[in-house]
Amino acid sequence: MRRSVAVRLSALLATGALAAATGAALSTASTAEAAVAASGATGFATQNGGTTGGAGGQTVRATTGTAIHQALCSRASSSTPIVIQVEGTINHGNTSKVSGDSCSTADGVIELKQISNVTIVGVGNGAVFDQLGIHIRQSSNIIIQNVTIRNVKKSGSPTSNGGDAIGMESDVRNVWVDHTTLEASGGESEGFDGLFDMKDNTQYVTLSYSTLRNSGRGGLIGSSESDTSNGYVTFHHNLYENIDSRTPLLRGGIAHIYNNHYKSLNESGINSRAGARAKVDNNYFEDSKDVLGTFYTDAAGYWQVSGNIFDNVTWSERSGDHNPAGPNPTSNTSVSIPYAFTPDAASCVPSVVSQTAGANKGLKVSDGSCTPQTPDPTEPGPTDPDPDPTDPDPTDPPTGTNLSLTAGADGTSKASGTSYGNVRDGNMSTYWSPAGSTGSVSVKWGSATTVSKVNIREAAGAEGNIGSWRVVNHDTGAVLASGSGAGVIGFAPTSLQKITFQITGSSGTPRIAEFETYAS
CATH class of the missing domain: 2.60.120.260 (Galactose-binding domain-like)
Structure with a gap:
């Protein structure tokens, strides 16, 4: 295990023993239970028709992975909208394959395959996916919100989802992942892979107000230098902490990266390569190394930078396939953003992100003036019925x-x-x-x-x-x-x-x- 990742293991393991899921596995949620505030997608997930998940569909409660699969398989069709509220610990012991005409599921992983119009949201005392990943494949219009996913492995035992906390592949469109905590307990040598991966034609994705930590790899867009069909991804108001590299790794495509707090990036950070273009605005980089550049390849990537703060960041010399953007990063491309956004000043990003990013933070968001706000579940939203x-x-x-x-x-x-x-x-x-x-x-x-x-x-x-x-x-x-x-x-x-x-x-x-x- 890399020492840089191991130093925080004691804090991670101190979260306590896993609780077994109890009670009814699946039930129809009451009106009170359904009052989970979701302000609406942001970033590139608002494009290509937008991302609404299961808005307007039935709301059900699930306390096991099997119940999540059952909710998907009980729909009238693979596109019937549904909101699945999850509470408790989801693990291999309670996640089995369920068959049906409206689903394609598998044991040991939450499988969102060949479906659309689904929201999975943590409620009550919280939802923890322990050693169990979420796999999104050939699907569209998906929301994942307010959940913790931890310690997903690709080797050792048990394994799930190729070692990715959340993995997307094969013609995926419009995914919004919000207020999640994605964490591992080491790097590839310990059996872990990426926390947030996209490949094989995945587009229009936003990762917002989430915490990614204690991993060798934060995530990637594109599985190889030839996999450049992915893109249009927004990362905002996320905390990346104690990550060795890939925050994210970009191969081709366009990414908008703003108002993130990067802390203890141990080897490299945003790795733009193979023609990728990243707009990197108003982020706070702290106690880290080589936070932006093209690394481990001679296939160059590009960036547009503005408003970032580099606090105790060290930069390596340029050599061979190692090309950091610093010590004074300047833009080498221009990226047009098609949606409206109001960024916080970089100076207050650590404070705002500490109050908003991650699961079980009350879904707090920033108002663009460095002031976190708590969504009001009684406020009208885009899924409210028409006026009387x-x-x-x-x-x-x-x-x-x-x-x-x-x-x-x-x-x-x-x-x-x-x-x-x-x-x-x-x-x-x-x-x-x-x-x-x-x-x-x-x-x-x-x-x-x-x-x-x-x-x-x-x-x-x-x-x-x-x-x-x-x-x-x-x-x-x-x-x-x-x-x-x-x-x-x-x-x-x-x-x-x-x-x-x-x-x-x-x-x-x-x-x-x-x-x-x-x-x-």
Whole structure:
């Protein structure tokens, strides 16, 4: 075992003996049990039609791996949406193959194969997958949230999932892994492989608010220099701690890596190679070695860097197939990001990530201003039912005072000559435009303010340019409404300090003259 990985084993093993799963293996969840807050996918998982998992489907409870498989196999079809709430310890002793027309499962691994529209979420006292990995293959629209996966081995006993905590392969699309803890107890010589691996045409994946630690390998995108069909992966607000290498290893494709805390990377960190392009923004690298570069190959990769902090990072000399980007990393490519995001400043990333990353942290997220927020499960989200038909039409003209007139404003980007403040100045002749075809603008107050309608007014000459959009409670990340085209947008009354209008598609340059907000 590498000494660098071994030093934290005592803390890992001190978590106690494994509990056997008890009680009903599978049951229909009550309304209270179903109240698990999931704000909605972020990053590249929002593209290609988005990632909603089992939203809108039946919610069931499982306390064994066999019960998870049974829930998948009991669906009407392999694409019938389902939310599987997991509590307890899932291990080899309680994970067996289940057969059915809507599933293809196997013993000793949670197999998500040739299926779609599934959410697996830890609830109650937590969900631990012990020595048992999750394998996603030929599947799409999958969410894995609030679970711990530990000590998965590819050699020794028992083995599972090729040694990967989470492994994706063979035409996988749209996966969001959020608030998970993925950990091992050593490197390859101890029988472990990667914590988070993607290969053989896996695309549109986000890993967010997760902890990856005590492993020789953090994860990879692409299994070899010729496996370059993977990509469009976002890594944000994750903690990588006591990892030897691959945080991640990128072979081809595009990755967006921001607001992660890297601590004790022992040999190398982000390894961009074989033509991969990584946008590396506002990360905090600490007590680590060679945190970015092209390593162990002469097939170069590329990076765009900005806003990162390097705290006690050492850099090796460039030699042969070892090409670190430091000691003063500079960009050698440009990467365009198609979705809206609001990064925290790198200086507060350790604090934010320590409060939000990992399972059983209350699904806390950052609001982009270095302030963790706890999602409110009562907030409306994208899977909420339509408003009561007896309620007033949400598109009726708003009444009362435009609350934006006394508010502040900010956003993710702005075109030259435009201003965020123009959307709340009451002047239709001024406007804000994003720097590209998509972007977001927010209205914010110093204290909680109740809003139930917004009115998006486009500037003269730009009518109809706004395509698809989302209105987001920026405090929690909850999606209040989504649709296309400007105008009046209604939703359930919501108390918040910041509301965001995200433009996710457009037919021309968006120009928002006014982002009006109303209580009714």
